[in-house]
Amino acid sequence: MHVIKNRHDECPSLLHHLRCANLMLKGAQNIHPRATALGFAHGLWVRSPFCDLPLAEWTFRLSGELCLQGACEKYILKCAVENWLPPEIVWRQKRGMGVPLTSWCLNDFWHQLGIWLNPEILRTNNHFYPQIAAQIVGGKLGAAIQGRRIGETLWLLIMWQLWRSHVLNEELNKQSWDHPFWLPRWLWRSYKRWQG
Template sequence: GQYLRSYHRFYGLEEQLYTPDFRQTVAGQVRRRSLLQPLLGEGEASTYLNRIRLADVSIKGSYNILPRMERMAGAWGLDARAPLFDRALAEESFRLPPGLKLHGACEKYILKLLLQNWLPEEIVWRRKYGMSVPITDWALGGLAPLLGELLGPTSLARRGWFRPEYVGRLLRGENEPFEARRRRIGERLWTLAVLEGWLRHNLDPRRTP
């Protein structure tokens, strides 16, 4: 559950998010754990850490990070490379002892040991910073009118998928009691808004000007 929650924006919130009719419609159609099981099974990798890494590379890397990087770079005529996704290098990394990959809370430990030869220690060993943008500030600030239209009661009632009460709490900036990271509010609003925008553009009847 914790692994799914790390990148599934609404994991564990289905009852709050989905309307009863929509939950009944999709019940049993998508079983997220069964999608992960082939990757997390003991036969796929030698250690638990390697099984998590295999899932990360297969799902987050291959179907999320790499495609976005390639499309954004290609839009500007850039040919981006991802050397750490080289197949031979990736396969060899799975043979390394776990302590060389995760040293306490330090990720990419062996890579940092290598980079010490060329970079200052304050760069190599500095605290990890995320690459996120201030999406919650945007969603509750300048984008609030747009999101309010896309995800307001009228729009949600027409679609019939999501509970207005829950989405309304997001629009007011209310976080889940168990959620310490405020950025999740913006991530969830952005996810719902992009879906609604896509549905309007691709599936809904075109409106006559």
């Protein structure tokens, strides 16, 4: 993944930048090491075809529509295996593993959420809409973002901010990082209803 992350010309679109971050953070630093360790514990060698460098580099030269078609992720892969597997397997909606991100983000992780998605920081750095975190938690950004999707969306935004800071070495304006990110009164009422 080191080769990919230094080739911004090969992944010019936002989608490809996000895919690159996903491969580095989720794949190379999370899923793959755990799968490898689990395999080694049982005397098995783990191979990850989608982490193969030439294949990964090739996918970054594809049109974004072949990777994400509407809400359908991995579109080209699904088309490739369509004749081998039943359609209910190929075209089923992707579901992640049930990590309670919404609960984490709205409880113990709320302070960190405030550091990376603080409205003043976002306004100063011109990243996203300044009130995007409050809009997501309050259900005002989109009807599809509710329940577990709240935490997933907040987590992705934080990972994007961390990636920009630590991988792209972008200087984020930190002048208001010590400012607590308090829930607006209306949002606190929404959160309490959601918890109940």
